[in-house]
Amino acid sequence: MSKPFDMELFLACVLTGSHATRQRHLRQATLILVEIADRWQRETPWAWQRKHLVWFLEHRIDRHSRMTRYYYLLTVRLLVRRLQKTWVFNL
Template sequence: MSRRFDMELFLVGVLIGSKATQHRHLRQAQNMQAAIQQRWNRDNPWTWQAKHVRWFFAHHLKNRSSATRYYYKLTAILIWRRLENDLKPGLIKIIP
């Protein structure tokens, strides 16, 4: 049995802001991870494709407020920054 991907360790280099903001980003990243894992069986951002992130915003957050979608977008941008140097330069363009 493999270990669960550690989102906190993954984001530690790009988390910014107050402790509360960092916890919010971490919680939202873990929510994104869980939703994409459940739907697509992709357990970490290294394996995510644009369609996975688009699905998350279009379907998983469809009944959420615009403020909630905005904060998830900020978290997705942090994930993109973490992946920026490794094959994911276009991810930011697909975030609504």
């Protein structure tokens, strides 16, 4: 049995801001991880492709408020920065 992925350790080098902001990003990133793992069996962000994050933004949070989608987009951008990819996302 493998250890669960530590999102806090993964994002530690890119997380900035207040404690509440960092906690929100960690909570949202963990939810993104769980949703992508359930849908595509990709257990770590290193295995993600751009289409996985697009799917999350377009289909999993599409009925949330505009502000909630914006906050998830900020979290996605942090994940992309940590993965050192050049992916661009718009809402």
